[in-house]
Amino acid sequence: MPIYKAPVRDARFIVNEVLDLPALAGKPGFESASADLVDAVIEEAGKFASEVLAPLNASGDAQGCQRNEDGSVSTPEGFIQAHAQFREAGWATLSAPEKFGGQGLPEVLGFAIEEFMSSANQSFAMYPGLTKGAVAALLAKGSPEQQERYVPNMVSGQWLGTMNLTEPQCGTDLGLITTRAEPQSDGSFAITGTKIFISAGEHDLAENIIHLVLAKTPDAPEGTKGISLFVVPKVLVNDDGSLGERNGVSCGSIEHKMGIHANATCVMNYDGAKGWMVGEENKGLAAMFIMMNAARLGVGIQGISQAEVAYQNGVSYAMERRQGRALTGPKEPEEKADPLFVHPDVRRMLMDGKALTEGLRALALWCGLLVDVSEKAEDEKEREHADDLVGLLTPVIKGYGTDKGYAVATDMQQVWGGHGYIVENGMEQFVRDARIAQIYEGANGVQAMDLVGRKLAKNGGRAIQALFAVVDKECEAAGPDERLADIATRLGKANGELKAATMWFMQNAMANPNNAGAGAYPYMHVAGIVAVGLMWLRMAKAATAAMDGGADDPFYEAKLVTARYFAERHMPQAGALRREIETGAEAMMALAPEAFATA
């Protein structure tokens, strides 16, 4: 059985020492963010994840979800009880607004906890995770009446939520949607159409499911400008809040997938289902993007989560399994062989796992804090700056984060050798589960285009300039400390590659937009290297501060070494990626379709 223990110490270090959340405690919106509370929440969430959710991960994968004859869907054994415990313990309400029954804790804490839950059981964590996105959309665009009717029960976890975008003929290109919404005399709409790949579309964890559905009204314009958003409850909600009759929406089938077997991925049939418009007509895409952006960060965190749990199991195997001898001579001559841990190539994979998982965690949590700041800071410029960075970092965390999550999961399976390929050892599940995160909520190529095509250009490049400035400033500030100097120098260089690539796009994308498209993916990775590199500089700095303050703790030593490892082993890639970008689109786009046919 795979192990999982939440990385409580590391999350606390990042939240308290690197991001210094307690310094904000007491400011509006951060009232409750004291170090004590932060520590307690992280500790308890970690326990819940490892004790309640992790034991259901392998069994949930083996069992999967079942669609019953009556169209209902059964989740794997233990999920109903675990979800009840999840709600009772208050994990569903943590960062939700107090007005609707939430606890109003900062988003940064919500992100930390999302990672733990998803490491322990990604399929399980998706049920409340998708609800969070649906709540965000209702809070941003729903009428006060809609908010009152649906949000409190969604916050409490009594009802869960979904996002219904994809249809058989449209995934990335939502302009192709054909689901219809016919206005009814009572102000509601009759929704008809088929949605596919609906995560948590139907299940037995909650008494109601609140679907947020994209559809087109009869005279809507073509394409994405004619999409509206609707709230469609599985069970209609009476005016007094009690549950009424079953709505005309049902699960047609459950998909057979490579992974996340315990999450019910449904084909949803809408057959004149009663729905109500959320926000303005034909402005559904903007509303959906509120959910989507939250969901994209959540998916980035899933990438980290699978890297983390796979890493822990890679480490434990590398310590226990004995095979061969250290290149420098036997380390444990009294044994027949040394542990795998002595082999540099095993250590390479473990250090990659450590550097990427901890670095990406810091990045996700920083982004969580920026979400808080963008919503709660008193100063408008501060809110704007935070919002710029959140917009810029979201596709990076989603794209680079899930690519590296998959790479780490694959590497940790590799540490296990042949045993990693065996189902019962659990390593291959991490790989299969991690794989989906690169695909859904906008495939990673779409993230790269969002970054390069949308986020770079927005407001005259304000967001990327803000990132450049943050990195430059922190590199400069680190300069005099010789423990940080090399990391800062290498980060400055990687930042220079990112600047050069950005400049190249400015000079070459106008003439041929394909030049931006051709370089978008490597650009996303350069941005990931710089952003995670910045986190490593910060973590190294926090470590030196603690050491200067008298802390004698190998934890801080390890942060310095790992920062150096990331700088030496990952940052050089930025230069190669920049060179790839600068070759442009020509060779990439030169061949006719026939040239790809097998003959």
Place this chain on the structure above:
Amino acid sequence: MPIYKAPVRDARFIVNEVLDLPALAGKPGFESASADLVDAVIEEAGKFASEVLAPLNASGDAQGCQRNEDGSVSTPEGFIQAHAQFREAGWATLSAPEKFGGQGLPEVLGFAIEEFMSSANQSFAMYPGLTKGAVAALLAKGSPEQQERYVPNMVSGQWLGTMNLTEPQCGTDLGLITTRAEPQSDGSFAITGTKIFISAGEHDLAENIIHLVLAKTPDAPEGTKGISLFVVPKVLVNDDGSLGERNGVSCGSIEHKMGIHANATCVMNYDGAKGWMVGEENKGLAAMFIMMNAARLGVGIQGISQAEVAYQNGVSYAMERRQGRALTGPKEPEEKADPLFVHPDVRRMLMDGKALTEGLRALALWCGLLVDVSEKAEDEKEREHADDLVGLLTPVIKGYGTDKGYAVATDMQQVWGGHGYIVENGMEQFVRDARIAQIYEGANGVQAMDLVGRKLAKNGGRAIQALFAVVDKECEAAGPDERLADIATRLGKANGELKAATMWFMQNAMANPNNAGAGAYPYMHVAGIVAVGLMWLRMAKAATAAMDGGADDPFYEAKLVTARYFAERHMPQAGALRREIETGAEAMMALAPEAFATA
């Protein structure tokens, strides 16, 4: 249902125009290698693979193998018939020596055909594939009597073979083997022990299975110096060649694996089974390495094979599926959306697939030809040169080839978006099947150490110097042709990075062997980039030759463009990898085990 069509044209191009096999026709050992025969064999093998084996790939995955109560193992439906057809068509005997009933065709053809069979159905192809390795070991080390007794029926495919190395406590480190071989009065040995992960260990495709088994005789020295190789038939073979009684070897269970479900991966129990020593006592590892080296090249080809079949399906989806519009404006305005093919980031993945699959195919086939030359050339120096290159390229083809095979399979699944994650579409099977190739026959980290720790140093670096010289010479020769100049310049630069990294090892590995271990993996990838880059230069050159000869065929244009793409997009990585290598082992090896524990 996924599609598969054997890349007949490309294989012919490589064999005939790039490697110029027909020029060797008539030389000793190449008597039958005429262009006509080459073309016919490739054509027919392609048909067989796509018509007979491919249709059983998805069903075999879904069904898997079954261990029955009596210990027998059933392969999936259709496998018995397909194997009978495989034998009848003569595919089993193709490159086997005529003396034992083979057709004596060059290995380079055998390699081409192995790829087709494995693309169509990797699990199926493993059954005859492992037999080939077992035959190679018997031919090299077996007594004339053993050869006569076993080899003809193995060549014909009437019997199949296996390799039995791994035990629960030993995978990479074969010194830890505990299976015992007790000498018997009749000259045989009684073999007792448990072997795990035995591919094709038990099945219903052949009337006998010839196991080659590593075990230790009673007074054998400790470690790898005390291992001997034994031939242990499932059914004993009488002196007249007829089958006798069942031997004491049986399948204890079948593993549940991430992929290659249709190949029976068995726990094999040897319970005093009758075996005969192959080759000298305590020299079993050397004998096993003969099988292993053949198997490693076979596994490299598996990597290519999964990349190819995934690529074909990625291409077909990219042509059919419509989503979004080209960045440069609608390409097919009469349709609601353009095909995925217009998007640069989709094209990036397709071009990577094309460049890597075709490049690796050429590399594998070159290596196949080098195997032929190393065995058959009349000139000793020529044989030695070829043998050096085969030894050097084997870990590169296995390690880099399967890493890229997995990467391409993953990318092609990505092209399919959410539909790629659905089992019924078949893309995820390619990923799961491709994954094993990075793990077995020596995990890729072991390949990297074989390359850096063994192959570089052997004979004073003769092999790597030979590769440097070949690359330099061909870059120089290409220089004057402006269609090749940029490719040659970039390849020369990548070769320079490989030289620099090699030099760095020479200067730094003595002081600390971990410096070699720490850089081995990126080094293997630099070597892969250079070796595949050399193939692209050769293919580009062959294309220009054909064009200069008047050929007006987009196939040749595509070769030039793809060569350029590989040069622009893959070769820059060599520099970054070299820089990583030069950071050495310090940060990688600095942390104590405690630093990896979750707190």
